[in-house]
Amino acid sequence: MRKVILWTIAAAFLLGVFETAILSHIQLLSALPDLILILVVYIALYNGTVVGITAGFFSGLIFDFLSMAPMGLHSFTFTVLGFLYGMVYGKYNVRRFFFPLVLGLSATFLKAGIILILHVLFGQSIQIYNLFAVSFWIEVAENALCAPLLFMLFGLFPNAFEIKEL
Structure with missing residues (x-):
C-alpha cells in the first residue's frame, strides 16, 4: 500500500x-x-477505500498547496471521493472507454456537490461552482474526456498504481 501511495x-x-x-x-x-480528481478516482477504484481515502487526502493536500483554495478544501473533497469510489472496488470492469468517461463525469458532479455543502457549512470563503455557467460544463466535458485517457495511462503502470493481491 505504501508504494501505491508514494506513486500517487x-x-x-x-x-x-x-x-x-x-x-x-x-x-x-x-x-x-481536474486531473488529480481523476487520479484519485482511479486509485480508489483499483485499490479500495483505505487506499482511496489516503490517496485522496494527500493528493488534495498537494493540490491545496498548488492552488489558491482554502487549505484542506481539496483534501477533504478528494478524501470523500476516494471513499465513495473505493466502495466500487472490484465490482465492475472499468478498463473500457465508456466507464471511465462516466466516472469522470460523475466525479465532477460529486465534487461540485461536496463543495456546495462545504460552502453552506463554512460560508463565503469557499467558492462554489455555478451549475449554469459555461465554464462548469466545459470542465465536466474535459474531465469526462480526460478520464479514459488517464485511466489508460495509469493502466500502463500497474505495479505503481495498483496493489496486487496474492
Missing part, C-alpha cells in the same frame, strides 16, 4: 504542476480539467 503522491504533484503551470496558460481553455 508523485503523480499528483506532477499532474498538479502540469495543470497549474502548463494548462492554465492555454488561452483556449476557459476551465481546466
